[in-house]
Amino acid sequence: MRQRGLxxxxxxxxxxxxxxxxxxxxxxxxxxxxxxxxxxxxxTVHFLRWxxxxxxxxxxxxxxxxxxLSTNFDGKLIPHLEDLCSSNLDGLFQIYSHxxxxxxxxxxxxxxxxxxxxxxxxxxxxxxxAGRKVAQIHQEQSLWKKIQGLLQGSKSENGDKIKTKLFxxxxxxxxxxxxxxxxxxxxxxxFGGITLRFQALAVLAAxxxxxxxxxxxxxxxxxxxxxxxxxxxxxxxxxxxxxxEAFIAARQDPSEVAVLMKKEDFKVQNQLTHLxxxxxxxxxxxxxxxxxWAINLLASRVYNKGNLAGIQSIHFARWVIIDKGRRLLxxxxxxxxxxxxxxxxxxxxxxxxxxxxxNTVGFPPTKNLIRNGARHSAEFKAWARFKQIPTQxxxxxxxxxxxxxxxxxxAIRQGLIKxxxxxxxxxxxxxx
Amino acid sequence: MATKTVSMELQDIQGLLIRSHKEMxxxxxxxxxxxxxxxxxxxxxDIIPEITDGISKPTDFRLQIAFTYSGIRKLCNAKMxxxxxxxxxxxATDFRSRVLGDLEESAPQNxxxxxxxxxxxxxxxxxxxxxxxxxxxxxxxxxxxxTQNGIEHIISLDAPPNPHGKEHFGFADGITQPVMPGLSKSxxxxxxxxxxxxxxxxxxxxxxxxxxxxxxEINDPNQQLPASxxxxxxxxxxxxxxxxxxxxxxxxxxFWKQAKEGTKQIGKEESACIYTASKMVxxxxxxxxxxxxxxxxSSFDPKEKYFLYLxxxxxxxxxxxxxxxxxxxxxxxxxxxxxxxASVEISNLHRILRRGRIYGPPLDESFSAEKIKDxxxxxxxxxxxxxxxxxxxxxxxxFIQHMWCNNTKFDGLYNDPDPVxxxxxxxxxxxxxxFTIQAxxxxxxxxxxxxxxxxxxxxxxxxxxxxxxxxxxxxxxTN
Numbered sequence: 023m024r025q026r027g028l029x030x031x032x033x034x035x036x037x038x039x040x041x042x043x044x045x046x047x048x049x050x051x052x053x054x055x056x057x058x059x060x061x062x063x064x065x066t067v068h069f070l071r072w073x074x075x076x077x078x079x080x081x082x083x084x085x086x087x088x089x090x091l092s093t094n095f096d097g098k099l100i101p102h103l104e105d106l107c108s109s110n111l112d113g114l115f116q117i118y119s120h121x122x123x124x125x126x127x128x129x130x131x132x133x134x135x136x137x138x139x140x141x142x143x144x145x146x147x148x149x150x151x152a153g154r155k156v157a158q159i160h161q162e163q164s165l166w167k168k169i170q171g172l173l174q175g176s177k178s179e180n181g182d183k184i185k186t187k188l189f190x191x192x193x194x195x196x197x198x199x200x201x202x203x204x205x206x207x208x209x210x211x212x213f214g215g216i217t218l219r220f221q222a223l224a225v226l227a228a229x230x231x232x233x234x235x236x237x238x239x240x241x242x243x244x245x246x247x248x249x250x251x252x253x254x255x256x257x258x259x260x261x262x263x264x265x266x267e268a269f270i271a272a273r274q275d276p277s278e279v280a281v282l283m284k285k286e287d288f289k290v291q292n293q294l295t296h297l298x299x300x301x302x303x304x305x306x307x308x309x310x311x312x313x314x315w316a317i318n319l320l321a322s323r324v325y326n327k328g329n330l331a332g333i334q335s336i337h338f339a340r341w342v343i344i345d346k347g348r349r350l351l352x353x354x355x356x357x358x359x360x361x362x363x364x365x366x367x368x369x370x371x372x373x374x375x376x377x378x379x380x381n382t383v384g385f386p387p388t389k390n391l392i393r394n395g396a397r398h399s400a401e402f403k404a405w406a407r408f409k410q411i412p413t414q415x416x417x418x419x420x421x422x423x424x425x426x427x428x429x430x431x432x433a434i435r436q437g438l439i440k441x442x443x444x445x446x447x448x449x450x451x452x453x454x
Numbered sequence: 455m456a457t458k459t460v461s462m463e464l465q466d467i468q469g470l471l472i473r474s475h476k477e478m479x480x481x482x483x484x485x486x487x488x489x490x491x492x493x494x495x496x497x498x499x500d501i502i503p504e505i506t507d508g509i510s511k512p513t514d515f516r517l518q519i520a521f522t523y524s525g526i527r528k529l530c531n532a533k534m535x536x537x538x539x540x541x542x543x544x545x546a547t548d549f550r551s552r553v554l555g556d557l558e559e560s561a562p563q564n565x566x567x568x569x570x571x572x573x574x575x576x577x578x579x580x581x582x583x584x585x586x587x588x589x590x591x592x593x594x595x596x597x598x599x600x601t602q603n604g605i606e607h608i609i610s611l612d613a614p615p616n617p618h619g620k621e622h623f624g625f626a627d628g629i630t631q632p633v634m635p636g637l638s639k640s641x642x643x644x645x646x647x648x649x650x651x652x653x654x655x656x657x658x659x660x661x662x663x664x665x666x667x668x669x670x671e672i673n674d675p676n677q678q679l680p681a682s683x684x685x686x687x688x689x690x691x692x693x694x695x696x697x698x699x700x701x702x703x704x705x706x707x708x709f710w711k712q713a714k715e716g717t718k719q720i721g722k723e724e725s726a727c728i729y730t731a732s733k734m735v736x737x738x739x740x741x742x743x744x745x746x747x748x749x750x751x752s753s754f755d756p757k758e759k760y761f762l763y764l765x766x767x768x769x770x771x772x773x774x775x776x777x778x779x780x781x782x783x784x785x786x787x788x789x790x791x792x793x794x795x796a797s798v799e800i801s802n803l804h805r806i807l808r809r810g811r812i813y814g815p816p817l818d819e820s821f822s823a824e825k826i827k828d829x830x831x832x833x834x835x836x837x838x839x840x841x842x843x844x845x846x847x848x849x850x851x852x853f854i855q856h857m858w859c860n861n862t863k864f865d866g867l868y869n870d871p872d873p874v875x876x877x878x879x880x881x882x883x884x885x886x887x888x889f890t891i892q893a894x895x896x897x898x899x900x901x902x903x904x905x906x907x908x909x910x911x912x913x914x915x916x917x918x919x920x921x922x923x924x925x926x927x928x929x930x931x932t933n
Contacts, residue, residue, distance in 0.1 A: 166868070173896060181895035273535065276542045283549040287856075290863060332792065342713045359553065362857040368660075369800050399660045400846070424863040426790075451896045452770055 023096050023155050024208070025039040025068065027144045028343050029093040030137050033075070038085045042120035046072055046414035049113075053417055059113035061417045065103045068094040068156055069338055069355045072117070072415040073295050080299060080348050089121055091137070092353050094338040096155045099138075107133045124210075146314040146341040146378075148321040150328045150425045153208040154432060159420055162431035165201055168355060169434070169454055181447045189438060202439055205432065214323035228277075257305050258391060262380075265301070266387040271401045272408035279407055286360060289421040291337060294360070298382040298409045300343070307347050309391065310381040314341055315417040317374060328429045332370040333362060337425055341378060350382055357424045364403050372396040384409070458657045459635040462649060464508030466693040466919040470518045470580065471653060471843055472508040472637065474809050478516055478582035479615035480589045481811055483699075483839065484596060485567055488528045488576045490604025492929070495529060497603035499927035501579075506919060515583040515592055519923070520915035522696045525576030529926045532673035532689055536665050537916070540847040541696055545912045546570060553856045555877030559910035566701070567609045567911035575608060575913050577599040578699065611701065611910075613811035613839055621812055622704045623731070623874075624823030626741030629759050630784065632805040639691040642760055644786075644798045647805050651850070652843050655680075655692035659803045664845040666691030667916075678925045692920025695843045698806075698851045700912035703837040706817050708785045709874075716900035720891065728823055730900070732872035735890055736780030739823035744774035763788035764797075771892035777870040782858040790865045804853050806842040813839055837910070849915060862887060876905035 034042055051058045061070070070093045077087040095102040107114060107130040114133055118124040125132035151159065172191050176184070192198045210217075233243050286292050300307055321330070330336055339354040356363045367375055376395030380388040384405055386398035396402045420428070430453055437450040464472065465601025475481070488494045498519075506516040523542050526534065545554070545571050546562035556562060562569035562717065579596065583589040597607050621627040633641035634649045654666045668687040679688035693912035713731040714724045722729070728751070732738045738751035745766040746758050760804030764787045768774055774781050781788070782804070818825040844850035858864060859872040871877050873889040889900040918926065 174899070174901075179895070184896055274539050278538045278540050280543060280547070281548070283547075286549065286551045334790070357863060358861065359853075359856050361853055365803070365849060365853070369803065397660060398662060399849075400665045404665075414676065424866075426866040427863065427868055430866060447881075448895065452892070454896055 023046050023153065025094060025096055025149050025152065025154075025338075026099065026102075027147050027338070027340050028091070028093045028095060028099065028137075029142050029144055029340070030140045031142055031344060032089050032118065032123070032136075032140045034087040034089050034090075034121050034195045036077075036086065038120040039074070039077070042089065042117070044073055045117065045120070046074065050413075050415040052339075053415075058116060059110050059415075061419075063109040064105055065109070066095040066097060066102045066156070067417070068096070068151075068159075068419050069293075070094075070415075070417045071293060071295070071353065071413050073411065073413050075297060075344075075351075075411070080345070081302075083347075085345055088344075089117075090351070092340070094355070099141075100134075103134045103137055104130070106137070107131075141341060142344065145311065145340050146318040146321065148317075148330060148336060148339040149326065150330070150334075150337045151428050152211060152326045152328075154428070156419045158205070159423065159428055159431075162435050163420070163423060164426070165192070165198060165435055165438075166431050166454075168195070173454065181451050182444060184451060185438075185442070185447050188378055192438065201435055204439065205436055206389075208326065210323055211326050214326060218319070218323040219437065254305065254309075255390075258309065261301070261303070261305060262388055262390075263397065269387050270384075271386070272384055274404050274407050281412060282407070282410055285412070285416075289418060290424055291355055291357055291418055291421065292360060292363070293413055293416045294352070294354045294356070294363070295411050295413045296354075296406065296409050297411050298350055298379070298380055298384070300348060300350050306381045310350065310378065311343070313377040313381075313391075314343075317341075317378070327423050330371065331374065333366045334425055335366065350378075355418065357426075361403075364406055365399075368396050368399045368402060439450070458648065458661060460649060460656050462508070462634075462636055462653070462656065462691055463919075466921055467507035467508040467653060468518045468917050468920070469508050469510070469516060470809055471807065471917070473511075475506075475516050475582040477511075477513075477755055478584055479617075480586055481580065481582045481613040482589050482593060483609070483611045483613070483695070484579040484581065484593065485575055485608040486579065486600065487573050487606040487608055488525060488579050488604065489606055491528055493602075493604035495927050495929060496528070497599055497605060498923070500599075502920065502923055502927060505920060505923065513584065515581060517582075518580040518917065519577060520580070520917035521673055521926075522575050522913050522915055524574055526916065526926070528576055530669075532669055534667045534669050536685075536691070537667045538665060538696065538847055540852065541914045541916060545698075545700075545914050553852055553860075554909075555855070555860045555875070556909050556912075557878065560905075562912075565909065568699075568913040569911065572911075573606065573608050578913075578915060595632040606706070606845075607718055611813065611839055613813050614815070615856060616812050618821040620707050620816075620821040621838055622814070622816060623709050623735075624821055624826040625731075625735050625737060625739050626754075627812075627838075628808055628810070629741050631808060632802070644762075644802075645760065647802050649685045650805070651805060652695055652807050654694050654845055655689070655825075658845060659799075675926065676928070678921060678928065680921065682765070690918070690922050692922070692924065693918075694922055695845060695917050696847050697915040697917050698840070698842050698844070698847065698912075699915060700835065700840040701813075701910040703835060703842050703908045703910050705831065705906040705908070706836065707829065707831040708904065712876075712904055712906065713827070715902075716889065719900050720898040727827055731823070731827075733775050734778055734889060736774045736778030743780070744760075744778065748773035762786050762794070764794050772894065775867045775889070775891050777867055777873060779859075779872050779874040779892055781866055782872055783854055785858070785865075804850055804858075806844050806854065809841040809843065811839050813837055832908050837907070843917070871903065873900075873903055875907050876903050877907075878905065 049058050051059055073090045075088045111130050115128045125136055142335050169188055172188055221247045232239050328334055335357040337355040342351045344351050373392045376388055377392045380391055380395050386395055386401040388395040434453050503639060504517050505519060524657050540658050551557060551561060563571055568575050581592050600607055620624055632647035633639060634643055635646050648658035649661045650664050656663050667690045668682050669690050671688055674688045679690055680692045682689040694819050713727040717724055717727045717730040736744050740751055740754045742751055742754040743758055743761040745761045745768050785801050787794035787797045789801055814834050819827045841852055859875055860877045862871050869888045870890055871887050887903040889903055891898045
């Protein structure tokens with residue numbers, strides 16, 4: 023089943039910001055037991071957060087405080103909204119009563135329409151556990167646990183015998199009946215890369231055909247493209263030079279960082295909410311949009327098996343552009359510590375994130391859009407902390423599972439019912 | 455990535471960063487609290503000529519000094535910019551307790567020094583001497599000078615000789631150290647780590663200068679500090695380094711009991727507990743890497759310290775388990791999700807210079823695991839004064855401790871922390887942890903790990919260069 027992302031952004035009533043903040047903070051402090059939102063009753067949610075974006079001024083224009091809801095969910099949008107609104111109508115009604123234009127009467131359909139109306143598009147979305155529903159992730163974890171129990175105290179035998187025995191034991195347990203129906207990967211997980219290459223070829227071929235067929239001299243289109251891209255590049259280089267001269271490294275304020283640290287490292291996963299102004303001008307905005315489009319394409323077609331260019335610690339991440347192209351918002355749910363997450367970014371994916379964030383204010387100096395930037399490791403991390411904002415509510419449906427655990431569990435489940443030669447069986451057993 | 459070599463200003467770098475003073479068998483660390491700024495400055499000024507630099511190797515004794523953030527604030531009224539956040543916040547914060555695993559008995563509230571219930575720690579004077587007599591002489595002399603100079607003595611920690619080079623569980627320790635280029639001792643490229651990973655003012659693993667504490671030019675009217683690239687500032691940090699100091703107390707009997715219990719769990723005779731313990735460590739007691747001989751403690755050729763995992767065909771951990779202590783603390787060429795060369799490169803962004811020494815008497819003078827494993831604890835305290843240097847505490851020391859040692863999810867594992875440190879997962883403290891020994895046809899597991907290393911004290915220090923020390927000792931750094 024496909025996982026999707028929902029981002030809803032609503033303006034908070036000016037006099038109710040602090041009230042809302044205390045409400046959200048109180049819920050966030052006690053995700054499991056709070057009386058307002060029962061997160062456990064959501065059926066479609068992997069991760070969910072509510073974040074307040076404080077009032078601010080950009081270019082002398084006031085931007086009111088806003089509330090952002092961000093979820094990663096299974097299936098289609100409407101059933102997800104129904105899940106949100108019906109399972110926790112009271113809680114959501116109470117939260118949204120602080121926002122402008124929220125329904126006055128407590129009907130789940132009204133709330134659903136309100137959320138749907140204020141939904142914004144997600145130009146770049148990444149999934150590390152593509153294809154698996156929340157329930158499946160839980161089931162497969164329980165299968166792993168079951169196998170651990172079965173192996174405990176078992177006598178040493180050859181590999182094939184061990185596997186057969188596990189199969190028989192699990193087969194006996196009716197609560198694992200689901201494990202015997204095969205699980206298929208998403209189409210794009212298997213063929214996304216190949217089809218993408220074909221599509222790219224097709225686009226090139228179409229361009230070529232256009233050059234040949236159109237009744238204009240054949241040099242016109244290439245020349246036009248060359249001038250357009252060349253002009254774009256020159257403009258970008260000019261902007262980069264200017265930015266480099268004006269660059270002042272962000273200085274971390276230990277007390278501000280301490281506020282963020284207070285909420286970190288309670289689960290296997292951590293979260294990041296990062297908000298930054300986009301540099302002024304169309305060149306920057308459209309460069310950013312193009313980079314996000316490209317990242318999204320690669321994320322959905324190639325990097326859809328829990329491995330983003332060598333980073334195997336991201337469950338879900340997204341970039342959204344808000345405030346009419348003025349600010350860029352980044353959300354991420356990742357395994358491990360902030361330091362290791364940002365470190366992996368720098369060490370393995372500096373090009374991609376420099377391509378995105380070089381278009382935003384305060385980012386370390388870049389060259390040709392994707393060079394340097396995040397490779398200024400210390401400056402980049404300082405900037406990332408500087409632009410990080412506190413997340414009031416953050417929920418994970420499986421707080422003790424790492425991406426690798428989840429993906430390994432799926433492979434165990436798939437292998438259990440597969441006939442294997444001794445060599446493959448040997449490999450499969452190493453996963454246990 | 456080629457490591458850049460820049461000529462080092464050894465005369466300005468404190469000696470402990472360059473060498474571990476092994477010839478000095480005895481060491482003592484005097485912790486202090488400053489009560490009067492002016493007097494303390496004058497003591498500091500008097501002692502600077504005795505501080506050992508990176509060139510000289512005096513034979514009577516060697517002295518090094520390092521300050522906590524509060525110590526630096528007490529000696530310098532002007533604001534400094536650009537210390538790493540970890541140093542400013544200190545080791546004893548709730549966040550760091552989670553990250554470092556300093557919980558329950560090891561919580562800073564229970565520490566003997568450096569914690570919130572102890573006297574505020576401002577600096578440590580580290581004395582290395584060839585004899586006990588020289589050491590105690592220096593100790594007495596220093597304490598009497600301190601009482602006259604507005605400095606309160608908090609605690610002195612002893613580090614006796616360690617002729618076997620072993621830690622108290624009975625295993626050889628301190629075998630692999632990163633080597634900086636440009637020093638008299640050179641090493642293989644994979645173990646050569648950029649100077650700026652350990653000393654401020656030199657290019658680091660990213661070929662950039664590490665963040666360094668600066669001070670406004672007007673606050674250094676005599677221009678004692680080196681110039682900074684940032685105009686208007688002088689560089690306080692140059693030739694300095696961050697020093698992590700943690701007192702780790704070891705329950706030797708408990709460790710071996712667990713090894714015996716684990717040995718039974720994997721279906722072996724209790725007497726094979728050295729095998730199990732060695733699997734946990736990743737080396738045999740004599741230092742022989744598991745990758746070189748996974749079954750027996752054969753003799754250890756020092757060249758084998760350059761062992762690699764992938765190269766030895768041990769990706770799966772059948773020789774050296776994925777979760778063993780040495781594999782976690784330095785994954786070398788087998789960092790998950792990386793090609794071997796990239797893995798070495800990235801591993802080297804998380805290295806530390808270790809300068810720790812053991813404390814307390816060994817359970818058996820021979821330090822032999824064979825003997826120690828069956829001995830009950832006596833009433834003496836013993837452990838390791840863990841000391842290490844790095845230029846970025848969060849990326850180096852804390853990263854190793856948090857993401858590699860304490861992380862139960864390391865390298866795709868599910869529920870396995872470092873089996874030697876045995877730190878419980880702060881995320882679910884009621885949970886029992888495992889140690890997995892990867893094997894054919896299927897892994898073996900030891901359940902119910904317990905903790906046998908507790909923290910008794912700790913702090914983050916900054917060990918300044920000698921010019922920076924002179925600046926601190928100067929009278930008129932005020933405005």
